[in-house]
Amino acid sequence: MVASPDNRATRSAKARQWDAAPVARGHKLTRTVKSLPSAGRYRESRYGKSGAVRRKTPVKAAGKKRRKGVLVRDPRLIHLDSIEQLRDASTLWDELWDRSDVTLPTARAELVAQWVEQFAPRAGFRALVVEDQGRWVAALPLVPRTLGRMIPAGGMPSNEWSDSGELLLDPRARVNAALDVLVAGFAELPWQLLWLDDVVAEAPRWQALRAAIDRAGMAADFRPRLQIGRIEIGLDWDACRMRWSRKHRQQMARHVRQLDRRGDLQLVMMARLAPSEVEPWMRAGFKIEDRSWKGEAGTSVLSTPEMFDFFVRQAEQLADWGHLELAFLRSGGHPIAFGYGMAAKGVYHSCKIGYDPVYADYSPGQLLRYCMLEQFHQDPTRRVLDCRGPMTRAHANWRPVPYTVGRLAVAPRRLLGRAALDAYRRLWPKRQALPAVDLQPSQGIEGPSLNVQ
Numbered sequence: 001m002v003a004s005p006d007n008r009a010t011r012s013a014k015a016r017q018w019d020a021a022p023v024a025r026g027h028k029l030t031r032t033v034k035s036l037p038s039a040g041r042y043r044e045s046r047y048g049k050s051g052a053v054r055r056k057t058p059v060k061a062a063g064k065k066r067r068k069g070v071l072v073r074d075p076r077l078i079h080l081d082s083i084e085q086l087r088d089a090s091t092l093w094d095e096l097w098d099r100s101d102v103t104l105p106t107a108r109a110e111l112v113a114q115w116v117e118q119f120a121p122r123a124g125f126r127a128l129v130v131e132d133q134g135r136w137v138a139a140l141p142l143v144p145r146t147l148g149r150m151i152p153a154g155g156m157p158s159n160e161w162s163d164s165g166e167l168l169l170d171p172r173a174r175v176n177a178a179l180d181v182l183v184a185g186f187a188e189l190p191w192q193l194l195w196l197d198d199v200v201a202e203a204p205r206w207q208a209l210r211a212a213i214d215r216a217g218m219a220a221d222f223r224p225r226l227q228i229g230r231i232e233i234g235l236d237w238d239a240c241r242m243r244w245s246r247k248h249r250q251q252m253a254r255h256v257r258q259l260d261r262r263g264d265l266q267l268v269m270m271a272r273l274a275p276s277e278v279e280p281w282m283r284a285g286f287k288i289e290d291r292s293w294k295g296e297a298g299t300s301v302l303s304t305p306e307m308f309d310f311f312v313r314q315a316e317q318l319a320d321w322g323h324l325e326l327a328f329l330r331s332g333g334h335p336i337a338f339g340y341g342m343a344a345k346g347v348y349h350s351c352k353i354g355y356d357p358v359y360a361d362y363s364p365g366q367l368l369r370y371c372m373l374e375q376f377h378q379d380p381t382r383r384v385l386d387c388r389g390p391m392t393r394a395h396a397n398w399r400p401v402p403y404t405v406g407r408l409a410v411a412p413r414r415l416l417g418r419a420a421l422d423a424y425r426r427l428w429p430k431r432q433a434l435p436a437v438d439l440q441p442s443q444g445i446e447g448p449s450l451n452v453q
Contacts, residue, residue, distance in 0.1 A: 075132035075174070075181045079188075083113040083125050086141075093129075093168075096136045100168045101205060103347040103386075105323040107166040111314060112141050115157045115164040118310045120144075126154070128185045130178045137173035138182050141165055145195060151420050153193040161307065162314065162351075163198055163388075169205040179212035186218065186410060192417035194410040197225075201404040210408070219411040219421050223428065229400025231385040237377040243399045252370045255362045263332020267371040270326040271343070275316040281326055282312050285338035289354025300354070311340070318342050329368040337364040339372070346383035348376065366394060373398070 080086050086093065090109035097108050105111065116125045120143045130138040141164070142154040156165020169175065186194060199206050201224060213220045234240060241249055259265045270281060286301045286308060294300040301307045318324035325348065327339035337355040341348055355364035369385075376382040387395050391402060409424060411417035 073133070075130045075137065075178045077181050077185045077188075078129040078131055079185075080127040080129060081125070083116050086113055086125065086127060089129075092136045093139060096139055096168045096170060099170045099172070101171060101203070102166045102168055103345045104163060104166060104349055105318055105321065105342050105344045106162060106164045106314070107168065108321070110317055112157055112164045114310070114313055114317070115162060116143060118306070119159060119161075120157070125157075126189065128182055128189075130181050132173055132178055135170070135173070137170040138178045139168040140182065142189070142194070144191065147193065147195060147420070151193060151416070152191045153195040154189055154191040155195045155197060158198045161310075165196075165198065167205050167209060169208065171204070175208050176212065176215075179209055180215065183209070183212045183216045183218065186216075187412040187414075189412065192411070192414050193420055194408075194412070196408040196410070198405055199408045201406055203403075206408070213410060218413065219418050221409045221421060221425055222406055223409075224404045224406040226405055227391040227402040228389065228405055229387040229391055229395045229398070229402055231373065231387070231398050231400045233373075233376050233382040233384055235377060235380065237374060240373065240377060244397065248397045251363070252367065255367050256370075259331045259336075259359075259362055259367070263334075264330075265371075266330045267368070267375060268328045268330060269372075269375065270328070271324070272322075273319045273324060273326070275319045278315045278319050278324070279312050282315055282340075283308070284335065285326060285328065285340060286311075286354070288335055288338040288356055289352065292354050292357055294354065301352070315340070327368060327372055329364060329371060331359070336362075337368040339368055346381055347386055348372075348382065348384070349386045349388050351388055366397070369398065 080089065086109050093109040106115070113125075116123075123144045125141070125143055127139055127141045129136055141157055143157050145153050145155045147153050158165040169178070199222070201207075201222065210220065210222065256265060273281065289295070290300040290302040292300070295303055298304075301311055315324050315326075323342045323344050325341045325343050327337075327341065328335050329337040335356070336359045337353065339350060340352040341350050343349070350369075353365050353368065355368070373385065376385060387400060389395070391400075409421055411421040
C-alpha cells in the first residue's frame with residue numbers, strides 16, 4: 001500500500017516530533033557521529049558524541065542559555081579511552097595545560113602517555129574532558145588500580161618516580177559549570193572509587209573540584225599526607241638570605257670558601273640541550289646519584305631496571321619543549337652534585353638531586369641549591385623553586401612556603417564504593433602526623449582567580 005501525500009505529511013510531522021522527544025525527555029537515542037580530526041577518536045557521554053562505533057547512549061538535551069542576545073551551550077563531557085586518543089588530541093590537551101595554573105610539564109599529553117606506557121602498559125587509560133564553547137576547559141587523566149586486592153578504583157598517573165597526574169582547569173572558563181559536568185562523569189566510569197593521590201589541597205582548581213563534588217552529593221574524603229616546600233624567588237638576593245637562620249648562612253658561606261680553595265666552584269645550568277644531546281648528560285648526572293646513598297640502597301635511577309631509559313625519554317621530550325634544566329655543581333673541574341629539573345611558567349621543579357659522597361662534608365646537595373637560588377634571583381622570569389619532595393630539615397633551612405598534598409577519595413553513586421569509603425573513614429586516622437619542621441606559615445598556592453559560573 002502506497003501512503004497518500006496526507007499520510008506522508010502526517011508521518012513526517014510525527015517523525016519530527018519523535019526525533020525531538022527523546023532528547024527533551026532524557027530517553028535513549030542511538031547515534032553515529034564521526035570523531036573530530038583534531039581530537040582523534042573519542043566517545044562522548046550523554047552530553048554529545050558517541051564516537052565512531054554505533055552504540056546506544058543516553059543523550060541529554062544540549063542545554064542552551066541566552067546571555068546578552070548570544071546563545072550559549074552547556075559544557076559537554078568527552079571520554080578518552082586510550083593513550084592513542086590522548087596523543088591524537090595532544091594539541092587540545094596541551095593548550096588546556098598552557099591556560100591552566102598547573103606548572104608541572106609532565107602533565108602535558110605526551111609525558112602522560114609515556115608514564116602510562118612505562119608503569120601501566122596493560123592497565124588501560126581513561127580521561128574525562130570537558131569542552132565548552134569549542135575549547136577544552138577541564139581534564140582529568142586516570143588509570144585503573146586495585147585497593148585491598150578487591151576494590152576497583154581509578155587513580156591519577158603518578159607514583160614515587162614521576163608525577164604526571166593533574167587536574168587541568170582553565171580558570172577563565174565557566175569553572176562551576178565545567179566541573180559539574182566533569183563530576184557527573186565520575187558515575188560513568190567503571191570503578192567503585194576514585195583514589196586521587198598528590199592532590200594539592202590549597203590549589204584553587206582542586207578546591208573548586210571538591211566544591212563540585214559536594215554540589216553533586218557524592219561522598220568524598222580528603223586526607224593530608226605530606227608537605228612540600230616552595231621557595232619564593234625575588235630580585236633581592238640579600239633579602240632572601242636574611243630569611244635563613246644565621247647558622248645556615250654561615251655554613252653555606254664556609255663551604256663555598258672551602259671548595260673555592262680546592263678549586264674553582266662553578267654552577268653549570270644546561271637549559272638549551274637538543275634532544276639528541278640529552279642522553280650522555282643524563283647518564284653523567286645519574287652516575288653521581290648512583291655513587292650516593294641511593295646507589296647503596298638500590299633506589300638510584302641507574303640501579304633500577306628500565307628507569308634510566310624512561311627518564312631519558314622524558315628528558316628528551318622536555319628538551320624538545322624547552323622545559324628541561326640540568327644542573328651540575330663542579331669543584332676543580334669535577335662534578336660533585338647533580339640536579340634533574342624542569343621549568344615552566346616561571347617555576348623550577350626540582351625532581352632529583354644527587355651528590356658525590358666524597359664531598360659529603362661540604363653538603364654538596366645543599367650547596368647546589370644555594371648556587372641555583374643565587375642564579376635564579378638574577379633572572380626576573382623566575383618566580384618559584386618547587387622542592388617536589390616531602391618536607392625535611394634540609395628543605396626547611398631555606399624557609400620555604402609549605403603546601404599540603406594529600407589523597408582525595410570519591411565514591412560515585414555505587415553501593416560498594418560508598419561502603420568502602422565509609423570503612424576507610426572509620427579505620428584510617430582522620431589526621432596523619434605531618435613532619436614537624438620549622439616552616440614559614442602557609443600562604444596557600446598562588447593561582448589565578450577562577451571564573452565561578
